[in-house]
Amino acid sequence: MTNHDEAAAVRPSTLAWVRRHLDVGERIVRTEALHGGITAEMRRLTIGTPDGGTRDLVLRSFVDVEHAEDWLDREAGALTLLTGTDVPAPGLVAVDPTAAHCAYPSLLMTHLTGRTVLDDEGVEARIPLLARQLVAIHALRPAERPRKYVTLTTADTVVTPKGADAAAWAAAIDVIRGPAPPHEGRFLHRDFHPGNVLFEVPPPQPAGARITGVVDWATASWGPADLDVAHCSANLALLHGPAWGLRFAEAYEEAGGVLAAAASERLYWMVRDGLAFSEEVRSVSQPWREAGRTELTARAVEERLDAYVTTLMDTLG
CATH class of the missing domain: 3.30.200.20 (Phosphorylase Kinase; domain 1)
Known part of the structure; x- marks a missing residue:
């Protein structure tokens, strides 16, 4: 509108x-x-x-x-x-x-041309584009580094959704009680997700989409590539389903990106960013509904978040 x-x-x-x-x-x-x-x-x-x-x-x-x-x-x-x-x-x-x-x-x-695309249709084709774009961002080596990254949740502030898998969430919360894994710093967007990426999509072929812009650099930071990947993965999981969150991490590596070598280290970042959404489900889901995804009520997003956290623990835990 x-x-x-x-x-x-x-x-x-x-x-x-x-x-x-x-x-x-x-x-x-x-x-x-x-x-x-x-x-x-x-x-x-x-x-x-x-x-x-x-x-x-x-x-x-x-x-x-x-x-x-x-x-x-x-x-x-x-x-x-x-x-x-x-x-x-x-x-x-x-x-x-x-x-x-x-x-x-x-x-x-x-002003950049293009528009955000949040629909399920065409997501399979857009994920490799998002991954390649994020790899390009992480490849930048600015003369002046931005400030260090900030994480968005702690083990004590996580809000476990009603009806969630209590055991999986308790295990996930335990994961982020420990110290952050060692990592090599990269230039991070820090809020990279489909809502901050502009596409041109030639009708009627969503597979022909191309990225025309990346916006909202207010939290640009220096930190682990895993954190940017985890943030986009969590957004994709809530928008399109848990499997797409895991698919994005795969696509990032296929595009030449490098993630933490150990599964436990990957789990730390994926879970940390996923759990951060527990504190802001309503503020995240409202713009998605305004953009036309009316089925993504706060409750529906909570259920997807529960499924995503459980999938992460089953897959990487």
């Missing part, structure tokens, strides 16, 4: 800030809400150019978000690092992390 008439929703101070970063003779002709995000408000801004054409920018604003300044600083840094690489990321136009000029902490960037 989009709203093509909500210029009033963007505060005057923010619009004035955007205008200061436009080329001479350009003007904002339309704003359009982009749905699907969890933490930030996203709007596409259509910019009229002096020659009568248009171009698009994206405005990302954090409204009443505790870590907005930190996230925007990190995203701006990541987009700067990605400039000139083969990773299809937005270009940074401007950032106001402390809301010194805007109504809310904001970032302005170029």
